[in-house]
Amino acid sequence: MRLTEEKVKSWLRDNRFPVPDGGPATNASDAAVIAERLGSVAVKAIIPTGRRGKAGAVHLVDTPEDAAEAASTMIGQTINGYPVTDVYVESKFTIDEEYYLSFAFGPRAPKVVISRQGGVEIEQTFECDPDAVITADVDPLDDLKPWDAVGLWERSGVGGPVLARLGQLTSRLYAAFREADATMIECNPIAADSDGQLSLVGAMMEIDDNALFRHRYWTNEGHGFGAEGRILNEREIAVMRANETLPGGALRYTELDGNIGILMGGGGASLLQHDMVVDLGGKLANHTDFSPAPSIDKPLAVLNAILENPNTKGLLVSFNYLQLLPCDILVGALSEALKQHNVDAHTFPVVVRVFGPGEEEARAMIEEFPGVRYMPPKASLDDAVKLIVDLTNEAVNGGNAS
Amino acid sequence: MSILIDDSTRVLVQGITGSQGRFDTEYCVAYGTNIVAGVTPGRGGQDVNGIPVYNTVKSAVDVSGATASVIYVPAPGIKDAVLEAVDAGIKVIVALTENVPRHDAAIAVAATRAAGAWLIGFNTNGMISPGKSKLGGIGGDRANELYVPGRIGVCSRSGGMSAELSAALAAGGYGVSSCISMGGDPIIGNDMVEYARMFEDDPDTDAMLFYGEPGSENEQGLARALRDGEITKPVVAMVAGVFQESHPAGLSFGHVAAMIRSADDSASAKQKLLSESGAHIAHRLGEISELLKKRLG
Numbered sequence: 238m239r240l241t242e243e244k245v246k247s248w249l250r251d252n253r254f255p256v257p258d259g260g261p262a263t264n265a266s267d268a269a270v271i272a273e274r275l276g277s278v279a280v281k282a283i284i285p286t287g288r289r290g291k292a293g294a295v296h297l298v299d300t301p302e303d304a305a306e307a308a309s310t311m312i313g314q315t316i317n318g319y320p321v322t323d324v325y326v327e328s329k330f331t332i333d334e335e336y337y338l339s340f341a342f343g344p345r346a347p348k349v350v351i352s353r354q355g356g357v358e359i360e361q362t363f364e365c366d367p368d369a370v371i372t373a374d375v376d377p378l379d380d381l382k383p384w385d386a387v388g389l390w391e392r393s394g395v396g397g398p399v400l401a402r403l404g405q406l407t408s409r410l411y412a413a414f415r416e417a418d419a420t421m422i423e424c425n426p427i428a429a430d431s432d433g434q435l436s437l438v439g440a441m442m443e444i445d446d447n448a449l450f451r452h453r454y455w456t457n458e459g460h461g462f463g464a465e466g467r468i469l470n471e472r473e474i475a476v477m478r479a480n481e482t483l484p485g486g487a488l489r490y491t492e493l494d495g496n497i498g499i500l501m502g503g504g505g506a507s508l509l510q511h512d513m514v515v516d517l518g519g520k521l522a523n524h525t526d527f528s529p530a531p532s533i534d535k536p537l538a539v540l541n542a543i544l545e546n547p548n549t550k551g552l553l554v555s556f557n558y559l560q561l562l563p564c565d566i567l568v569g570a571l572s573e574a575l576k577q578h579n580v581d582a583h584t585f586p587v588v589v590r591v592f593g594p595g596e597e598e599a600r601a602m603i604e605e606f607p608g609v610r611y612m613p614p615k616a617s618l619d620d621a622v623k624l625i626v627d628l629t630n631e632a633v634n635g636g637n638a639s
Numbered sequence: 640m641s642i643l644i645d646d647s648t649r650v651l652v653q654g655i656t657g658s659q660g661r662f663d664t665e666y667c668v669a670y671g672t673n674i675v676a677g678v679t680p681g682r683g684g685q686d687v688n689g690i691p692v693y694n695t696v697k698s699a700v701d702v703s704g705a706t707a708s709v710i711y712v713p714a715p716g717i718k719d720a721v722l723e724a725v726d727a728g729i730k731v732i733v734a735l736t737e738n739v740p741r742h743d744a745a746i747a748v749a750a751t752r753a754a755g756a757w758l759i760g761f762n763t764n765g766m767i768s769p770g771k772s773k774l775g776g777i778g779g780d781r782a783n784e785l786y787v788p789g790r791i792g793v794c795s796r797s798g799g800m801s802a803e804l805s806a807a808l809a810a811g812g813y814g815v816s817s818c819i820s821m822g823g824d825p826i827i828g829n830d831m832v833e834y835a836r837m838f839e840d841d842p843d844t845d846a847m848l849f850y851g852e853p854g855s856e857n858e859q860g861l862a863r864a865l866r867d868g869e870i871t872k873p874v875v876a877m878v879a880g881v882f883q884e885s886h887p888a889g890l891s892f893g894h895v896a897a898m899i900r901s902a903d904d905s906a907s908a909k910q911k912l913l914s915e916s917g918a919h920i921a922h923r924l925g926e927i928s929e930l931l932k933k934r935l936g
Contacts, residue, residue, distance in 0.1 A: 344856050345826055346745050377745035378753070420741050448740035450715055487738045493886070504823055505797020508852055508879035512906075513923075515882045528737060531658070557799025558785060558806070593779055617924055618803060 259327030265305035272304030280307035284319040335426035355426030381411035418448030472542040479538035486528025495520025498543035502556035519626035533570035540574035551629030563595030582608030586628035590621035641768030654711030675703035718743035734760035744826035758828020764798030789814015792838035795850040811928020831857035
């Protein structure tokens with residue numbers, strides 16, 4: 238879950254990290270009130286993306302009137318694909334030096350990346366001056382010690398009184414990164430004023446969705462945005478809510494722009510079948526990732542979303558050989574969804590490839606739905622994919638002709 | 640021979656009293672796995688279908704001499720369950736739990752590796768040495784049908800795909816020496832190349848089959864070992880997820896691990912790299928046996 242700026246800043250403030258004074262505003266007059274108090278400010282659109290400066294989403298102003306105007310210019314606009322509903326009004330920090338600090342995950346362990354050159358994109362620094370960027374693994378079984386952090390900053394070319402402060406800040410922020418179950422924190426820039434006082438002026442953060450169970454604080458913060466900040470539609474939000482509230486493994490549902498709806502299990506089979514659909518000239522209406530659940534509720538939530546998507550013209554329910562979940566639970570959910578949505582499988586093709594425990598019962602259930610194609614035993618993933626692509630094409634073209 | 644486990648391996652099950660633990664263990668016992676103990680804190684002294692249950696891994700190991708553990712513990716408790724197994728001296732750990740918090744996974748993996756133990760997972764359905772032993776849900780009640788004994792080592796980033804790959808091998812007249820679902824989470828215990836090295840050293844494995852996805856550095860490591868001549872047995876690989884490259888980067892698809900992070904870890908880049916390093920790339924399940932026949936005859 239990617240957090241927007243006002244949430245990151247308030248989390249940093251709560252954890253006693255130095256951040257510029259500021260606050261969110263949903264309209265021009267609220268923005269003016271904050272600017273009145275702070276003087277010269279930056280007015281920034283609250284959207285879950287970086288590079289806001291380039292997108293015209295950051296205005297530097299000196300008066301409350303200009304702050305109000307900046308706010309009303311941005312609110313209601315769409316910037317980088319996101320509708321702007323509020324802005325963050327923040328005191329302008331007098332910057333003498335700028336530094337860069339981030340934590341993220343490598344293949345096995347967290348990494349710390351620092352640079353003596355903040356305020357520009359880190360890729361750019363790395364390209365022009367690779368020695369200014371220091372990257373190090375952090376041992377997950379240990380802390381990031383202040384003195385080790387000092388060593389890293391020293392290697393990056395930082396010296397003087399600010400070194401100890403940067404070391405302390407880095408060590409403390411790493412502890413907070415771990416405590417918050419963050420997967421990424423990027424501070425760019427960390428600004429130092431002429432007295433060497435530090436402030437986290439730019440700060441982005443992503444929280445591990447899989448750790449939300451121990452962070453009630455964040456649970457209600459992310460609704461409306463997908464893993465990478467994409468805006469979710471009502472069906473995607475419904476599935477996300479179902480995922481959070483119903484028992485069972487993780488459930489994901491992402492809509493795409495094609496017409497074949499799919500409920501596929503096992504990330505691997507999903508990827509492979511998706512590749513095959515594309516190879517055969519088909520287009521998917523959604524992607525799913527679904528893990529075993531003890532009841533029909535979770536698969537039903539996804540199937541409802543798929544069948545409510547107006548672009549869906551056919552449905553493929555195809556899993557790897559099921560070793561964890563009885564077929565009759567999954568196909569039970571399918572029967573329920575087909576009933577609820579009055580699906581006629583003669584005009585809306587449905588292909589099922591679900592093998593494993595409970596298969597006999599599942600096949601018996603499907604017999605109540607004439608037209609649904611339950612693949613014969615030993616049919617491969619290729620066979621099921623080919624059938625749904627052909628049947629959906631037929632259904633769509635037939636529909637156009639009539 | 641087979642890798643990691645055989646029919647003499649003594650196995651315990653952490654979380655044996657839960658529904659998944661019971662369900663899988665029953666099939667494992669029927670398959671011939673030597674399951675000697677279960678662990679569930681608070682259920683010590685009970686038994687599950689005759690398998691004695693202990694409160695701690697340590698006490699289970701002391702009595703049973705188990706050296707492998709299969710763990711059925713939900714995400715909030717999985718880190719501690721792995722650390723407990725490592726502490727008790729377990730050498731092969733299968734952690735089925737998926738979507739493990741990243742920091743927890745990093746800690747559990749670091750501790751396992753520091754102890755010289757092996758961790759299959761997170762997000763695996765286990766491993767099987769056909770005809771000998773299986774750990775986890777792999778193969779369910781049809782392990783005999785899906786995993787035919789033979790001389791191809793299989794390692795898959797996806798649990799479910801391990802069954803499809805092995806069934807495809809069987810359809811082409813090949814069998815499996817050992818098949819490992821290595822784990823699909825972003826952070827897993829051991830890398831693809833570490834399994835490749837085991838297969839390279841296994842006299843009962845003639846060739847290897849790997850299934851990979853975008854979003855990790857596993858295939859890059861394997862490619863390097865092929866180029867360096869460290870792996871000399873024939874390697875066939877499938878890498879799924881090419882479709883993602885035509886969608887905006889960052890959409891959440893498939894395993895969480897299957898997220899496009901850079902051009903280099905896209906499916907097609909991995910296919911290209913492996914192919915240039917001497918691996919044979921299959922795009923359909925049916926092609927796997929054809930490629931093997933060309934190399935093995």
